[in-house]
Amino acid sequence: xxxxxxxxxxxxxxxTAAGFYKRQLEAKPxxxxxxxxxxxPLPLYDELAAMYAAGKIDFSKVKTVNLDEYVGLPVxxxxxxxxxMDKNLFSRVxxxxxxxxxxxxxxxxxxxxxxxxxxxxxxxxxxxIQLLGIxxxxxxxxxxxxxxxxxxxxxxxxxxxxxxxxxRFFASEDDVxxxxxxxxxxxxxxxxxxLLLCSGTAKHDVLNQAIYGPITTKNPASLIxxxxxxxxxxxxGNDN
Ligand code: GLP
Numbered sequence: 001x002x003x004x005x006x007x008x009x010x011x012x013x014x015x016t017a018a019g020f021y022k023r024q025l026e027a028k029p030x031x032x033x034x035x036x037x038x039x040x041p042l043p044l045y046d047e048l049a050a051m052y053a054a055g056k057i058d059f060s061k062v063k064t065v066n067l068d069e070y071v072g073l074p075v076x077x078x079x080x081x082x083x084x085m086d087k088n089l090f091s092r093v094x095x096x097x098x099x100x101x102x103x104x105x106x107x108x109x110x111x112x113x114x115x116x117x118x119x120x121x122x123x124x125x126x127x128x129i130q131l132l133g134i135x136x137x138x139x140x141x142x143x144x145x146x147x148x149x150x151x152x153x154x155x156x157x158x159x160x161x162x163x164x165x166x167x168r169f170f171a172s173e174d175d176v177x178x179x180x181x182x183x184x185x186x187x188x189x190x191x192x193x194x195l196l197l198c199s200g201t202a203k204h205d206v207l208n209q210a211i212y213g214p215i216t217t218k219n220p221a222s223l224i225x226x227x228x229x230x231x232x233x234x235x236x237g238n239d240n
Contacts, residue, residue: 196224
């Protein structure tokens with residue numbers, strides 16, 4: 001079942017999403033979360049940090065994995081997703097750093113690093129909440145539109161449109177890594193709940209195609225229609 005919750009601002013999207021984490025942690029303090037990067041989840045991370053500061057939420061028993069990581073960026077690079085997570089969430093709550101896992105973007109053999117990450121995901125078990133954003137082209141994690149998708153973590157060559165879209169975080173388009181490692185579709189599906197956040201009018205159409213259009217590998221986000229428990233928090237009605 002897919003629940004589509006429309007909200008009127010990014011802030012409300014963050015507050016609504018944070019409510020799912022608060023309830024989940026009350027029911028199960030040692031929850032396992034899969035987090036996402038990008039600008040979309042930032043209001044959620046701000047809200048989780050605020051809830052923690054107010055003593056309303058406790059991450060001491062939580063474990064986390066992340067959807068993806070660029071190939072070739074050291075963890076000290078501010079564009080690496082490890083750096084992003086440390087800065088925007090992990091350093092702001094009482095999560096133990098050793099309980100947080102991302103693919104190893106610095107590994108000399110990305111294929112091997114992906115296999116290791118898949119083994120880690122398998123060992124940690126089913127995620128309680130899988131957080132997702134959506135790319136302009138419908139990608140989730142870095143599962144790009146293609147003739148076929150991958151079940152497990154793999155090293156992907158990014159599409160030109162993704163490199164262009166993500167270049168806004170880098171000094172130039174040439175600095176954007178051409179490859180990334182991403183959780184595969186089976187791994188994204190291995191969660192009790194998929195929580196998809198989407199904001200900004202520019203993503204209104206791709207989101208609606210994903211949740212009401214045909215299920216197709218050309219829009220990887222559309223596959224979430226096959227998951228039994230999806231909540232979409234939609235702030236695409238305006239740019240607030
Ligand atoms: C990146 C990430 C995705 C994210 C997407 C959208 O490519 N790999 O997980 O959903 O960007 O980013 P934003 O939220 O900044 O639009």
